[in-house]
Amino acid sequence: MTLRKLEIQENLQIVNSRIGLAAKTCGRDPSEITLIVVTKTFPTSDIEALYQLGIRNFGENRDQEGSVKAPELPDDCIWHFQGQIQSNKLKSIANWADVVHSIDDLSHASKLSSLVDQKDIFIQVSLDDQPNRGGVDPENLEEFVSGILAFKNLNLRGAMAVAPLGQEPGTAFARLKELSNQLQKFHPKADEISAGMSNDFESAIAHGATHIRIGSQILGVR
């Protein structure tokens, strides 16, 4: 095993045991939490090492990277796009990404719907006071959800968010859980929550995250 693969294996073991502990602490079954390893900026060789270590869920933020890396890995990988969407990249994103976590604009949803047979999506909600890092304003969530449900080939799986900087993550993730409940009133199947990064995933798990997106804690600083 290469030194790099050993390092990744060790980091992965630490993260997995932290996930297990966080789940146990709040009485959840760790198997209901999907670890997405965020591989943005890291080379395909790292993704191959992760694959050999059993990881199948990978996250990328940029079409330019995901569209190159995804075809280099075996077909049983599940690719997650979680970056800001540029409309002119949607066709390419739809080609390699199995799940799009960052839907916050109905025009993107409309375009995506016209490009695919079927696609899994999350609605990104903003937990910021001044929305700037993307996400639907919670005040507009219900209207946004009914807009999304008009696109029958988009499979709405749940809500996604990034905890705002300089705020206690627990407060943000508790709010996200409320918004997820609000979403489920419209669409009971959309009960998944994509939340939690390297610095706050235990808190996200405590507030019901089903998908955590971890990069630097496993692969190192970017």
Ligand SMILES: *Cc1c(COP(=O)(O)O)cnc(C)c1O
């Ligand atoms: C980069 C990124 C992550 C992973 O962040 P780390 O701090 O490296 O774990 C998760 N989610 C989104 C939306 C990201 O942009």
